[in-house]
Amino acid sequence: MDEVQIKSNGNNYVCDECKNENTISEEKKIKDIVECEFCGIEYTLIDQDESENFTLEMLEEEK
Ligand SMILES: [Zn+2]
Numbered sequence: 001m002d003e004v005q006i007k008s009n010g011n012n013y014v015c016d017e018c019k020n021e022n023t024i025s026e027e028k029k030i031k032d033i034v035e036c037e038f039c040g041i042e043y044t045l046i047d048q049d050e051s052e053n054f055t056l057e058m059l060e061e062e063k
Pocket residue numbers: 015016017018019020036037038039040041
């Protein structure tokens with residue numbers, strides 16, 4: 001299956017679905033789930049690099 005992954009810029013990321021910018025709250029960490037406040041798509045924080053940019057993976061609802 002195709003997993004959609006996006007990178008954040010610090011605590012900000014652009015939703016792949018609706019292209020709006022969201023902010024990841026400070027207390028979020030790896031394995032936490034964040035939700036786009038515009039379209040409701042959820043992402044899992046799967047990684048964080050040395051520059052504190054997160055990798056987010058979209059949670060697919062369809063199988
Ligand atoms: Zn969205």
